[in-house]
Amino acid sequence: MPVAEATSKKDALRHTRFFAGATETVLEQFANAGVLETLPAGRIVLQKDMPGRSFYIIVEGRAEVHDGELTLAILNPHDTFGELSTLEDGLCSASVTAETELQILRLDRDLILRIMSRHAGANALILQSLCRVLRERSEQFTRGAHQRRTLERELEIGRKIQAGFLPSTLPVEEGWEIGAFFRAAREVAGDFYDAFRVENTGRIALVIGDVCDKGVGAALFMTLFRSLLRAAVSSEEFAADAKASAGAQEDHAAALLRNSVQFANNYVARTHGETSMFATVFFALLDPQTGHLFYVNGGHEEPIVVSNGAVKTALQNTGPALGLFPGVPFEVGEARLEPGHTLFAYTDGATDAANPKGEPFTKANLYRHVVNSGLSADGLVASAAAAVDRHAAGAPQFDDVTLLALTRKSATD
Numbered sequence: 001m002p003v004a005e006a007t008s009k010k011d012a013l014r015h016t017r018f019f020a021g022a023t024e025t026v027l028e029q030f031a032n033a034g035v036l037e038t039l040p041a042g043r044i045v046l047q048k049d050m051p052g053r054s055f056y057i058i059v060e061g062r063a064e065v066h067d068g069e070l071t072l073a074i075l076n077p078h079d080t081f082g083e084l085s086t087l088e089d090g091l092c093s094a095s096v097t098a099e100t101e102l103q104i105l106r107l108d109r110d111l112i113l114r115i116m117s118r119h120a121g122a123n124a125l126i127l128q129s130l131c132r133v134l135r136e137r138s139e140q141f142t143r144g145a146h147q148r149r150t151l152e153r154e155l156e157i158g159r160k161i162q163a164g165f166l167p168s169t170l171p172v173e174e175g176w177e178i179g180a181f182f183r184a185a186r187e188v189a190g191d192f193y194d195a196f197r198v199e200n201t202g203r204i205a206l207v208i209g210d211v212c213d214k215g216v217g218a219a220l221f222m223t224l225f226r227s228l229l230r231a232a233v234s235s236e237e238f239a240a241d242a243k244a245s246a247g248a249q250e251d252h253a254a255a256l257l258r259n260s261v262q263f264a265n266n267y268v269a270r271t272h273g274e275t276s277m278f279a280t281v282f283f284a285l286l287d288p289q290t291g292h293l294f295y296v297n298g299g300h301e302e303p304i305v306v307s308n309g310a311v312k313t314a315l316q317n318t319g320p321a322l323g324l325f326p327g328v329p330f331e332v333g334e335a336r337l338e339p340g341h342t343l344f345a346y347t348d349g350a351t352d353a354a355n356p357k358g359e360p361f362t363k364a365n366l367y368r369h370v371v372n373s374g375l376s377a378d379g380l381v382a383s384a385a386a387a388v389d390r391h392a393a394g395a396p397q398f399d400d401v402t403l404l405a406l407t408r409k410s411a412t413d
Helices: 002-012 024-033 110-120 120-163 215-234 236-245 250-273 363-373 375-392
Strands: 035-039 045-048 054-061 063-068 070-075 094-099 102-109 177-185 191-198 202-212 279-287 292-298 304-307 308-312 333-336 342-346 401-408
Touching: 002 054, 002 102, 024 110, 024 120, 035 070, 035 333, 045 177, 045 375, 054 094, 063 110, 110 120, 120 191, 177 191, 177 202, 177 375, 191 236, 191 304, 202 215, 202 342, 202 401, 215 236, 215 250, 215 279, 236 250, 250 292, 304 363, 342 363, 342 375, 363 375
Parallel strands: none
Antiparallel strands: 035 102, 045 094, 054 102, 063 070, 063 094, 177 401, 191 202, 202 279, 279 292, 292 333, 304 308, 304 342, 342 401
């Protein structure tokens, strides 16, 4: 072996923590057994769940320890990996890939065991170092478990706080029934719904929305969108402005609805535009005396009005999703619910729910179930959720599922 190569190997061993305290004799034994290799960036050195039979020391370059796309650690010169393969003939618990061109010193398991059997100093060194590695990994696991428990507690607190932004009770109105179903895919959700009386109009507000993305970020924006919409439409100042701005042919409730949606849209787009967060929203004001409905559909799945086993109409988009473009106009649509009519709204978590084969539930299946159920609001949302679950057949829930129904009872009910 060339002197320069032998020196390089000994230096690599000497500067790594695993061989701290090794004598020159021990270093020389392992240097003679080691193989210097240069690997290109992107080369997989260890593959998860594949046999690992070598111990590696990084001489130059950088490597990534990962589980699929999840990065677990970044390794730099003098770092080691594959240590437990020296004594355990098992499978790798993670993958290691060269981030840059990588020079490594490889020590194969059989040669390490041979040196340990012949040199008491080498045997003691390897065993002590392995014990330290196991202790450090145990400490890391303990810290990680503590951090996971802390995160779980925080997410549970977040879930409870978020649940407080959903209505604990739904308005009760003679001749009407409102039903809602909500199930988050994670601890916190981006879907939301709301139903409440708007005292300054005599109408009932109905809202269903779906914030893009998932997790904590979506949950924060869910509370923001819901709060902005409720506060605006319930504001006496907004109500006064709506009366003042409504044209001769426009009901002030329609103006209030449009102004409230524009306010929420403009606030999020101007204040939080850099986040690129947005929400699809269906927002309606119902006159329970007449069944007249003003609505804005901001990019949301079209709610349907059903009666006598058929879809009577779909409430189409009247504007884009909220939070993307400041100053964009929103039109106000109108519909009328007659006795026996049911308005059914949903988020795409219901139609996209997949079974173990990856097949979605689909809008067609959801519509078919809704028109054939023969149930009013409460029963309908429970039945539709059960139909989604039957289709999923135990497959993990990927997206939040929210359903909202409004039934105008017939004279015979």
